[in-house]
Each structure stands twice: as C-alpha cells, then as structure tokens.
Amino acid sequence: MPVIIDTEENRIVARLKGEIDHHNAKELRSDIDVAIDRNRPEIVVLDFSGVTFMDSSGIGLVMGRYKTVSAYGGQVFVENTSAQIKKVMRLAGLDRLAEIK
Amino acid sequence: MNVKNEVKIIFPSNSCNEAFARVAVTSVISALDPTVSEIAEIKTAVSEAVTNCIVHGYRNTAGKIELYVRLTEDNTVYIRIKDTGTGIPDIKKAMEPLYTSVPEEERAGLGFAVMENFMDRIKVTSKEGKGTTVKMYRKICSGKNT
Numbered sequence: 001m002p003v004i005i006d007t008e009e010n011r012i013v014a015r016l017k018g019e020i021d022h023h024n025a026k027e028l029r030s031d032i033d034v035a036i037d038r039n040r041p042e043i044v045v046l047d048f049s050g051v052t053f054m055d056s057s058g059i060g061l062v063m064g065r066y067k068t069v070s071a072y073g074g075q076v077f078v079e080n081t082s083a084q085i086k087k088v089m090r091l092a093g094l095d096r097l098a099e100i101k
Numbered sequence: 102m103n104v105k106n107e108v109k110i111i112f113p114s115n116s117c118n119e120a121f122a123r124v125a126v127t128s129v130i131s132a133l134d135p136t137v138s139e140i141a142e143i144k145t146a147v148s149e150a151v152t153n154c155i156v157h158g159y160r161n162t163a164g165k166i167e168l169y170v171r172l173t174e175d176n177t178v179y180i181r182i183k184d185t186g187t188g189i190p191d192i193k194k195a196m197e198p199l200y201t202s203v204p205e206e207e208r209a210g211l212g213f214a215v216m217e218n219f220m221d222r223i224k225v226t227s228k229e230g231k232g233t234t235v236k237m238y239r240k241i242c243s244g245k246n247t
Binding site: 019021022023025029053054055056057059060061063064083084087088091092 | 116117119120123138141142144145148149152155156206207208209211212214215218
C-alpha cells in the first residue's frame, strides 16, 4: 500500500511510501481524500519519510490537499522530506503554503 | 566531443514507464560517478519530461516515447526525450511556471520549471500535430560528495 493513514482525534497522519510520480499520485490522492472527507481533521500531516522519489506530481498532491483542508479551516503539515523533495517543493513555493519540516 | 556511451530506448506511453525511464537513465549515467543529488535531479527532470509526453503529447492515449541518453568525455549527460503526439502550440506559455493546460488533473504546471532548474540547459522543439522533443544537458562534477 503506498500510503498508511493513522487517524487520531482532530488529526490524521498520512505516511506516504515509495515513489510519487504521475503514475501513482492519483491513488495516493484519493486514499488521503477519503480520510479527510470522513474525519474533517483540524490537522493533516503528510509524512514523507518513506518517500524515495518525488517529481512535480507530488506538488499537485500537497497543493490539492492544502486547498481542501484550508477551505474548512484546517492545517496541513509536510514532514520528513529528503533534500531532493525539499528542492522540488521550494521550487513550487510550497514552503509558503504549508509548513515543511 | 568523444562519445563514452549512448543508449536509445523506445517504450509505450504507459504511465508505469515513468519509473522505468528514471531507472534506465540512472543506470546509464552511473558510469560518470554522479553524486546522489546529481542523480536525484536528473531523475526528476527525466520524470517530468516523460510525464509530459504521456499527459500532454499523447493525452493519455497510446503512443511511443523515445529516450536517448549520451555520455561524452567531458562528463556531460545529454538526454533527448521525444514524442510524436499533439505538439505544443505555444512553447513560451507552456514553459511558464504554474501554467498547465490540464488543471483538473492536479498538475502543478511545474514540469519545465523543474527541468530548467535541475539541468544546466534545456531546449524544447515542437510542432503541432507532429510532436515534441526535449533536449537536456547536465555536466557531472565527479569527486564532489554532497
């Protein structure tokens, strides 16, 4: 499974795994969106510690979740990104939208 | 410049081949002893170019993608990625960061921005109805450990 989702009170943590590209972004997106729709969490954590590669498809993934979650007043946190992933995210200016750790 | 190695691969425009193209390029360029970060950046640029062929060139229909990689004695990687799909009507607009012709697919519109940032030089040629070719260059600075 490319994403494991832990649901806590007011918070979900989506632990992404493997490579994020156009080929598998769609499935990741819908898995996370189901959890967001169901729980409406105040905080959504996207944990990238298991991600070995990401191209700009991952940007769409983060931006889309940011749009959904901020629309109802929630927050998105991006965690455990590698140097390569940080570089792609900075290029997109994602560090201005979501907090990247 | 003398050619150290060159490889040409033609594969169908299935999205699972995005990963294949990254692995193929990584394997060819490893002969130049690139750093982890050089590999990651070149892989990302290749992934963007191949995704463009699939999403835009062929609009998710069946087609062929040609990947050509050449290594020269000056430690430069030259990569050419070619499709014979729809072509780009306005290259300048297509290369603008955040512009995408398919916003409904959650594409960020950053493919070319990534290629330009991660490679030393890129060149895009396209003809409507004939297809698009992306040429990218990156010099490998061996011995650096980052």
